[in-house]
Amino acid sequence: xxxxxxxxxHNCGELRxxxxxxxxxLSGWVHSKRDHxxxxxxxxxxxxxxxxxxIDVSSPLFPMIEAVRVESVLxxxxxxxxxxxxxxxxxxxxxxxxxxxxQVVVESPADVLPMQxxxxxxxxxxxxxxxxxxxxxxxxMQKNIKLRNGVITSIRQRMTDAGFMEFQTPILTxxxxxxARDYLVPSRMHPGQFYALPQAPQQFKQLLMVAGFDKYFQIxxxxxxxxxxADRSPGEFYQLDFEMAFVTQDDVFAAIExxxxxxxxxxxxxxxxxxxxxxxxAYKDSMEKYGTDKPDLRNPIEMRxxxxxxxxxxxxxxxxxxAKDDAVRVTAIPAKTGGSRAFCDRMxxxxxxxxxPGLGYVFFRDGEGAGPVAKNIGxxxxxxxxxxxxxxxxxxxFFVCGAPKDVASFAASAxxxxxxxxxxxxxGEFKFCWIVDYPMYELNEDTGEIEFSHNPFSMPQGGMEAxxxxxxxxxxxxxxxxxxxxxxxxxxxIRNHRPxxxxxxFGIAGYGQDVVEEKFGGLLNAFRxxxxxHGGSAPGIDRIVMMLADEPNIREVIAFPMNQQAQDLLMGAxxxxxxxxxxxxxxxxxxPKTATRDDAGGDKG
Numbered sequence: 178x179x180x181x182x183x184x185x186x187h188n189c190g191e192l193r194x195x196x197x198x199x200x201x202x203l204s205g206w207v208h209s210k211r212d213h214x215x216x217x218x219x220x221x222x223x224x225x226x227x228x229x230x231x232i233d234v235s236s237p238l239f240p241m242i243e244a245v246r247v248e249s250v251l252x253x254x255x256x257x258x259x260x261x262x263x264x265x266x267x268x269x270x271x272x273x274x275x276x277x278x279x280q281v282v283v284e285s286p287a288d289v290l291p292m293q294x295x296x297x298x299x300x301x302x303x304x305x306x307x308x309x310x311x312x313x314x315x316x317x318m319q320k321n322i323k324l325r326n327g328v329i330t331s332i333r334q335r336m337t338d339a340g341f342m343e344f345q346t347p348i349l350t351x352x353x354x355x356x357a358r359d360y361l362v363p364s365r366m367h368p369g370q371f372y373a374l375p376q377a378p379q380q381f382k383q384l385l386m387v388a389g390f391d392k393y394f395q396i397x398x399x400x401x402x403x404x405x406x407a408d409r410s411p412g413e414f415y416q417l418d419f420e421m422a423f424v425t426q427d428d429v430f431a432a433i434e435x436x437x438x439x440x441x442x443x444x445x446x447x448x449x450x451x452x453x454x455x456x457x458x459a460y461k462d463s464m465e466k467y468g469t470d471k472p473d474l475r476n477p478i479e480m481r482x483x484x485x486x487x488x489x490x491x492x493x494x495x496x497x498x499x500a501k502d503d504a505v506r507v508t509a510i511p512a513k514t515g516g517s518r519a520f521c522d523r524m525x526x527x528x529x530x531x532x533x534p535g536l537g538y539v540f541f542r543d544g545e546g547a548g549p550v551a552k553n554i555g556x557x558x559x560x561x562x563x564x565x566x567x568x569x570x571x572x573x574x575f576f577v578c579g580a581p582k583d584v585a586s587f588a589a590s591a592x593x594x595x596x597x598x599x600x601x602x603x604x605g606e607f608k609f610c611w612i613v614d615y616p617m618y619e620l621n622e623d624t625g626e627i628e629f630s631h632n633p634f635s636m637p638q639g640g641m642e643a644x645x646x647x648x649x650x651x652x653x654x655x656x657x658x659x660x661x662x663x664x665x666x667x668x669x670x671i672r673n674h675r676p677x678x679x680x681x682x683f684g685i686a687g688y689g690q691d692v693v694e695e696k697f698g699g700l701l702n703a704f705r706x707x708x709x710x711h712g713g714s715a716p717g718i719d720r721i722v723m724m725l726a727d728e729p730n731i732r733e734v735i736a737f738p739m740n741q742q743a744q745d746l747l748m749g750a751x752x753x754x755x756x757x758x759x760x761x762x763x764x765x766x767x768x769p770k771t772a773t774r775d776d777a778g779g780d781k782g
Contacts, residue, residue: 190226232278248287254280307746341394346381358402368763374400382420386711394419411743420713451609459614468589473663474608476596483509492553504580515573516540540573617654635670669714
C-alpha cells in the first residue's frame with residue numbers, strides 16, 4: 178500500500194465487483210453512519226458517488242469511527258469485499274461491494290452541523306445561504322450545479338461550431354439606460370466620478386460589430402440593482418450574449434434557434450422541445466390572445482375580443498362601460514370542459530380574492546347558454562358567442578371588462594388558472610415562441626411623455642421615414658423576445674446603426690442631441706465611421722438552467738446567490754467600509770436619520 182496515492186486510488190462511485198479482494202483507498206465526506214451492533218457502516222461520499230465502508234467492533238479503529246461526526250472528511254484504506262446477497266443495494270452503482278476500514282485518517286473533523294446534508298429536510302433560505310458550502314453538498318444542489326456546467330459547456334461549443342467568436346468585455350464601464358439601476362463603483366483616481374457595472378455588454382458588442390468581427394458571443398455577467406423574483410436573481414446574472422453583422426431578424430432567429438433547441442433537447446430528458454423554426458407572435462396579438470407578452474403555449478386557451486357582442490346589450494354593466502369609454506374592451510376566456518355552475522362560481526370567488534369585482538361567465542348545457550350573463554344578453558348573442566368560440570355543452574366562457582392596460586394582467590392570470598384547474602395545459606414540454614413587432618415607444622401614464630418601450634438602441638421599422646411621418650405610438654421596432662413556457666429567456670433587436678436615425682429616435686423619447694452625444698458618444702462616434710447593420714439577443718443562462726432543472730426558484734441553480742434582500746449572507750456583503758477607505762475614495766456618507774456612525778467608521782442603525 179506504500180505505492181498508493183495519499184488520498185485515493187478510486188473515487189466513491191467507481192468500485193465494482195471486478196475490484197473484489199483488491200486494496201483500495203477512498204477519500205470523502207461521511208454521508209451517514211449506521212450502527213448494527215457488532216458492525217458500523219459508513220457511507221463515504223465524494224462528487225462521484227457513495228461507497229459503503231464497514232468496520233468491526235473489535236477493530237482498534239472502532240472508537241475513532243464511533244466518535245467521528247457526519248460530514249467529517251476521511252481517507253479510508255481497505256479491501257473491497259462482496260456484499261452478502263441480502264445487503265446488496267441495487268439502487269447504488271457501488272451497491273454490490275463494500276470497503277473494509279483497515280486504515281482511517283481523519284483529514285478534517287466536522288463540528289455539529291447547522292443543517293443536515295443527507296436527508297430531505299427543508300431549511301429556510303437564510304440558513305441555506307449562510308451555510309451555502311453545506312447546502313451545495315446536498316444531492317439536488319450538486320445535480321443542479323453540474324447541470325449548469327453541462328448547459329454552459331454545450332452552449333459554448335454550439336456557438337463556436339456555428340462560427341461565433343468568444344469575447345470578454347469590460348466589467349468597469351459607464352452607465353447605460355438598460356431599464357434598471359446600475360451598481361456604481363467610486364473612482365479613487367477621479368474624485369466624484371463612478372464606474373458602473375454593466376447591466377449588459379450592449380454597447381461593447383455593437384462596437385465589436387463596427388470593429389469588423391462578424392459573429393460575437395459571450396457567457397456574460399450582468400449586474401442590475403433590482404428586486405428579486407423567483408425567475409430573477411438580484412445583483413448578478415449570466416446571459417448568452419451574442420451579436421451578428423449584416424443580418425435581418427430572420428437571420429438572428431435562424432442562428433439561435435438550433436442552439437436553444439439543441440441544448441434543451443440535450444438536457445430535457447423525456448420532455449419534448451419545440452422544433453425550429455419557432456412560432457412567431459406579434460406583440461399586439463399576444464396581448465389580445467394571452468394578456469401577456471410572455472405566453473405559456475402549453476395552455477391552449479386563446480382569449481378573444483368580444484366587445485361588439487356586449488355593445489348595447491342587455492348586460493348593462495359591460496354595455497355601460499363600453500359606451501362610457503372607447504378604451505374599454507370585453508375579453509372572452511373560453512374554458513373547454515368548465516361548464517358547471519360549481520366551477521364558474523369557484524372562478525368568480527377566485528377573482529374576488531384577486532381584488533376584482535368578479536368574473537362574468539356563461540356555461541353551456543342542453544344546447545343553450547346558462548347563467549345571468551346569458552340571460553341578459555339574450556339567446557341570439559349567446560349563440561353568436563358560442564359559435565365564434567367553438568364551444569358546446571359542458572364548456573364555459575369567462576369575461577373580463579375594462580381598458581386593456583388595466584385588466585390584461587388579471588385576464589392573463591385567469592387564463593392560466595382556468596388552464597391549470599381544468600387540466601387543459603400540457604406537461605412535459607418546452608414550448609418556444611418569438612414575440613415580435615414590439616412598439617418602439619410607449620406613453621408614460623404618469624407624465625404623459627413618450628418613452629422607449631424596449632431597447633433604446635433598436636432600429637425602428639421603416640427607419641427615418643417612420644420616425645418623421647408616423648405617430649410615435651404607431652411605430653414598431655425590430656425588437657423581439659424569446660419565450661419558453663411563459664418565461665422570457667431573452668430580449669433582442671436589430672440595432673439602430675445610423676447616427677441620424679439614432680439621434681432622431683432618442684429625440685422623440687426626450688433626449689436632446691447633446692445628451693445622446695454625452696451618454697452614448699463612443700457608440701455614436703463609432704457609427705460615423707462605417708457601421709454594418711447588425712442585431713442579436715441574449716438568452717438568460719440562469720433561467721435556461723432553472724427550467725431544465727425543473728426548479729421554481731432561480732437561486733437553486735446558482736452556486737452562490739444573494740438572498741431576496743440582495744445580501745450575500747455567506748461572505749457578508751454588502752459590508753461596512755471604514756472611514757479611511759471612504760476618505761481615500763473621496764466619499765462622505767449621507768445616511769438615513771436612523772443610522773449613526775461609530776468611531777471605527779461602521780454604521781449602526
